[in-house]
Amino acid sequence: MRVFENNVQLLKHKVLKEVARSAFQGTLERDLPSIPERIIQGPEAETRCCIYKERAIVNERVKLALGGDGDRKNNIQVIDIACDDCPVDRYKVTDACRGCLAHKCLAACPFGAIRIIDKKAVIDPGLCRECGKCAEACPYGAIGENQRPCMRACKAGAIRIDGETKKASILEEKCVQCGACVYQCPFGAIMDKSQILEVALELGKRRAAPGGYPRMYAVIAPAISSQFTYAKIGQVVEGIGRLGFHSVVEAALGADIVAWEETRGVLSELAHKDFVTTSCCPAFVDHIRKEFPELADRISTVASPMVATARLVKSTDPQARVVFIGPCTAKKAEAAQESLGDAVDHVITFEELQALLDALDIRVEECGEGLLDNASYYGRIFARSGGVTEAVLHVAATLEPGRELAAYACDGLEECGKMLTLGKMGRLPYDFLEGMACKGGCICGPASLSHGKKDKNEVDKYARLSMEEDVAAAVRVFGCLQGK
C-alpha cells in the first residue's frame, strides 16, 4: 500500500483523487461544491484556526487541481490564504545571548545592524543583510537562523515576501517552475497547477469505448524506477494501461535518441563554441535564459527526451494523444511552449498518476506485470544526475573513438549557477555541461511520491535490466525504418 510521507502530500492527494474520481464518473459539476466538506469533515480543525478556513484552503486546491487561473501562466502558484506568514527575519538573537563583554557579533557585522541594548545584542532588521557573520561569530551560538522554507528552497531567488502581509509571492521573471518550493512549504501553501482533469476526461472517453480513437499514450519518465516502492514497475505499467491508455512507452527511449543526437551536436558545435549544455531539464534551460541570456546559444538544440518520445509516438500514430508522466513540475511549462506545437498534449506528475489510479481503485500491487522495455541502460540513467554525461561520453566514444571530451554534471540550481557564472566569464574548464535543477536529478523531483534517500543504485539497477545494451542498439531501429 501507498504510504504518504506527510499530511501535505496526503491532502494534495485527496483533492486530486476527488477531482479525478468525479471526472471519471461524469459527476464533477454536481460534486465540486461538496469536495471541501468531504475532505475536511471536522468537527475539530487540524492545522488552522477553524474548519471553515481549512475548507476554504481546500477549495483553492480544488481550483488548482482543475487547472487554475488560465490567465496566470506560471504553473506554480501560492495559495494566499494557506501561506502562514512565517517569520520574515532570517537572523534573530535568542535568549542564549549572555550579554558578554566581547560582543564579537557587533564586530563581525559588516552592515552595522547590531546594537547592544540592555547589555544584549539586538539585530536591526532594516539594516541586516542576512550574511550570517554574526551567527558564525557568537561563541554561544546564540544567534539563530530561521529562514522561510520556501525562500530556502528557491535557489532561483524567485520568492518574495510582502513587507506588510508577510505572504510569499513568486517573481515570474526569476521562477523556473522547478517546484522546490511546492515540496518544501510545510503548510503546502504553494501548489502546481494540474492537468489531471483533462487527462481523466479523455481517459474516461477511452474507457467508455475501448479501442476507439484518438488513442492515449503514456510516456513514462525513467525516474519511475524509484517511485512505486510498494509495487514492481511492470505492475505500474499494467495499472497505467487499466486507466485507459492504449500503450505505455518509456521516455528513456527518447533519451537514447537525445543522447545520440546531442553527442553528434556537441562534437560538431565545439568547433565554434567554448562549451555546450544539456537541454533535457526545462528548469535548467529556463534558468540559463533568465539569468544567463548571453549563454543561451550554448544550450543544446536537441529536443528533450519527453518531446523526442512524444514526436516518435506521433510519427507512428498522427492522431495520438500523448500524456507525459514524471516527477517534474517544470515539464508542464516545457510542454506548453508554442515552439513545440502539440508534441505533448498533457503533463501529469507521479502524484497525479497515483491520484488517477486511486480514483479508479486500481491497486498496482495487485496488478499483473506489464512490460516496459524499449530503451537502453544509458537512456534510463538520464533520471539521475550524471546520467546524461555518462550517455554522451559513451556515444562520443562510439562516434569518435579517442576524442577527449571534458564533461561535468552539476545538480541543484545553486551549483548550476556557479558553473554558468564560470561559463559567462569564459572560464568553464569543460566542453560539456550537464545541468539538472533538482539536486540528485529527476529521481529527486518535487512531484515524486517518495522523497526518501534516493539510491542512485536503484535507477542503475533498473537501467541494467533493459534488453538493449547501448544507445546505438536502442536507436538502430529508427535508422532501419528510414532505410539507412
Added chain:
Amino acid sequence: MVVQICIGSSCHLKGSYKVIEAMQRHVKENGLEEAVQIKAAFCLGECTRGVSVRVDEGPVESVQPENVRAFCAARFSKA
C-alpha cells in the same frame, strides 16, 4: 502496401528490430521500395503474440525473426 510493425515493449523484446531489418532487406533486394512502405507502431494490441505485424487494414498477424523471410516472400508484391 503499408506494413506496420509493432515496436512496443513486448514485441521489441521478441525481436521487432530483426523483423524490420529483414523486411527492409527484402524490400531492397526485390526493388519493392515504391510498393511497400514499412512503418513502426507502438502496440497493435496483440502483445502476447508478437512480433505483431499489420498489412494495410488487415488483421494483426504474428511474425517471428525466424519466419519473416517466408512472410515477405508470400505477402510483399509490387502490386
